[in-house]
Amino acid sequence: MPVRRSVATGRVPNRQLRALLEEVGWTEDELARRVNGVAAESGLMLRLDRRSVTHWLAGRRPRPPMPALIAEAFSRGLRRTLTLVDIGLGPEGRRPQRDGATALGCASRPDAGAELTQLARFTGAHPQAVAGGAYRLALLTVPGWAEAVESRPVKVSVPEVSRLGPGQVATIESMVQVFSDSDTTFGGGRARAALMAYLTSDVAPWLRESMDRRLRRRLLSAATELTYLVGFMCFDDECHGLAQRYYRTALELATRNRDPAAYAVTLRAMSVQARVLGHRRHAEHLAEVAVITSRGAARPVHKAFFWGQLAVATAAADNRRGAVSALSAAERHLDQATSVTVPDDGAPMGGYHPAALFHQEAAVRALLGDGKGAITALSASIRHRPLCERRSRAILHARLAELHLDQGHLESAIAAWQAFVEDYPQLTSGRACTALDIMRSRLRPHGTHPAIRQLLARAAAA
Missing domain, CATH: 1.10.260 (434 Repressor (Amino-terminal Domain))
Known part of the structure; x- marks a missing residue:
């Protein structure tokens, strides 16, 4: 017919x-x-x-x-x-299919190197980044660690001569800190395209090489960290579909490397993203799986990292008792940690310090309706935040201003937003841009206030 x-x-x-x-x-x-x-x-x-x-x-x-x-x-x-x-x-001429594959790019066992190469095409503005894939709820269903490892058996192969030596791997490892420092100081949008290109040109080709097992583990660890980091950069720049695909690739690399700690860190990041986007039940489940995966595979500082996110995700899901319990667990694990100076957001994977815990406590208190307690905790987070973490400091100041305004503390809100505007011009971050838009919107009704007029003028010039 x-x-x-x-x-x-x-x-x-x-x-x-x-x-x-x-x-x-x-x-x-x-x-x-x-x-x-x-x-x-x-x-x-x-x-x-x-x-x-x-x-x-x-x-x-x-x-x-x-x-x-x-x-x-x-x-x-x-x-x-x-x-x-x-x-x-x-494509015209294709019949409908129900397996959820090809057209939306969700092959059941993706090749990490090929995926990194494909994702590097989407380095431009937001419309192009969205073309890399919409944020998909189906991709939040991930296997637990035991199931993930079982689905990827260890391959026993005869070692071959490889062009990749310890020097090349050490170079890749050093780039983790280089890109992490850029992200922490200037925001995810500044070096995201460069890192995507580096993964494609320098890292992805080596993932297909045969090499000594110890050297391969080092390569996979560095590749996992860099892939996780570019996922976080995409998240920070509010390119959430791309961020999700990089996180999924980081999960694949962690599985290949038999690294449950890296797998748990990536699940934790996916939980943060899901909560920010309003998918609260998914966020809680991902945080729970991260905690379970980290048992026996992570140091106390890492366990605090996972329990703190579970507290936030549980509070977002309206579970007060569970949130308080998880936050207490995070505090206990951080007290047990011997190192408290590792940066919070970015590489190395799973870094955590007191400023991060205070930040999570503030989020829990705000979600549970304790605005005053949230202000106290967030102020403490800012005080403990290392000076190099400009992007985090700026975003926390913006959030603190919003909390003060919610409590009717206009002068305190102005002071916090002034601190935010000081850092903003040096950042390339979608989250920072959103925070600036929120500031303008919330201050507009108070536009006759002299300090606010001055603040809005500075924001307009930023």
Whole structure:
């Protein structure tokens, strides 16, 4: 039976999209709203309405990254993974499939080197970064450590002569600290493209080489740290779809290296991201799996790192008792730690110090409705924060200002925002940009205040 085309446009109506819309029970306005929400998670602010959906239903094919965003919106609504082919927006001539693979890039056993090479294409502005993949709830379902290791058996091979020697591996290891320092001081957007290119040109090719087992472990450890770090940089720059894919690749590298501590650190980062985006149950589950994975495989400082995130995620899920218990566990583990000077966010993986614990305590208290306690804890976090951690200090000052304003402390809020604006011009960070937008929005009703006029003027020049 011939497919009918619209006489006016010559397009074939998208019957698959129409059927999915009827199955999920959404109006065209509701689909537009859902797609806007998925896009916002990766920093792409859309204002789609029913007219856009009407065009899609009539057969117009939206440009990337729109198809991936539509597929994710339907996947969430129907609670099953849909591909671009399933929604009628895949390559023409392809039939629908239900395995959730190819079109959205979720092969069950990805090659880490190939994935790093593919992801390096998405180094530009937010629309291009979103094209690297929408943030997908299906990718938050990850195996526990035992299952992950069991699914990747150890390969026994005859050692071959390799072009990679200890010197090359030491160079890669040294780059971990170089890129970490840049991220901590200047924000994730400053060196993200450079790190993505470095992973592609210098690291990915070596992952396919045969080499001595000890040397391979060192290479995989450095590759895992760098991949985790670029994931965090993407998170900091609010490119959440890309961040998620880099985190998944870091999980794969940690599994290949039989490194449960790195696996747990990456799960913890995925939990942080899920909570920030409002996926609270997923965040709590990921934090729980991180804690379980770290048992027997991490030092006390690392265990504090995991328990602190579990406290925040549990508080976000409205579990007061669980949050207080997890926070107490984090405090105990940090007290047992012998080192308290490792940077918090960035590489080395799993770093933690008192400023980080105070930060998590502030988040827990704020989520549980204790605004005054949150202010006290966040102020302590800022006092203990190392001077080199400019990005963290700026974002914490912005958050402290918001908490003060919530309590009606206008002068204290102004002081905290002034400290934020001091650091802001030196940062390239999507989170910092969002904090600046929040500052402008919240201070606008108080625009007649002289200090606020001056603050807003400085922000406009930043």
